[in-house]
Amino acid sequence: MFALLHSLSMWFQPEATSGNAPSGAPAGGGGGGGGMSGGLQQFGLMALMMVVFYLVLIRPQQKKQKELDRLLKSLKKGQKVRTTGGIRGEIVDFKNETGDEVILLIADRVKINILRSHVAGILEAGEQEQKS
Numbered sequence: 001m002f003a004l005l006h007s008l009s010m011w012f013q014p015e016a017t018s019g020n021a022p023s024g025a026p027a028g029g030g031g032g033g034g035g036m037s038g039g040l041q042q043f044g045l046m047a048l049m050m051v052v053f054y055l056v057l058i059r060p061q062q063k064k065q066k067e068l069d070r071l072l073k074s075l076k077k078g079q080k081v082r083t084t085g086g087i088r089g090e091i092v093d094f095k096n097e098t099g100d101e102v103i104l105l106i107a108d109r110v111k112i113n114i115l116r117s118h119v120a121g122i123l124e125a126g127e128q129e130q131k132s
Contacts, residue, residue: 080123
C-alpha cells in the first residue's frame, strides 16, 4: 500500500532540473512553465488523499454501522445479548410500540430497561456457557 502511495506521489512531483541548462535555455532554472501544471498536481494529490481516506477510514466504519443497524432491527425475545456497558442478559420484552427500549433479564427476577441502540451484540454459544 505504501509503495503504491510512494509511486503515485512521485508521479505528481515535478522533475528536478540540474544546473546544466542547454545553451538556448535561460539560466534561471526551469523557466516559467510550471504554474498551471503545479496546481493540477496539487489538486491530484489532494484527490488521491481523499480517496485513500475514504477507503481506509470512512467506508469500513459505514459498513460496520450498517451491520449493527441490521443486528438491532433483528432483535427478538429470548435472545441473549451484551450491552455496550458490558451487561449480559436475555431479552424478555420490548417496552413500547416503537420498540426502542428493551427489557433484559439479567438475573433471577432482575429486569432492566435499556435502549435498543445500546445493545452491542448477540452472545455466541461459547459466551453463554461462560455466563452460567
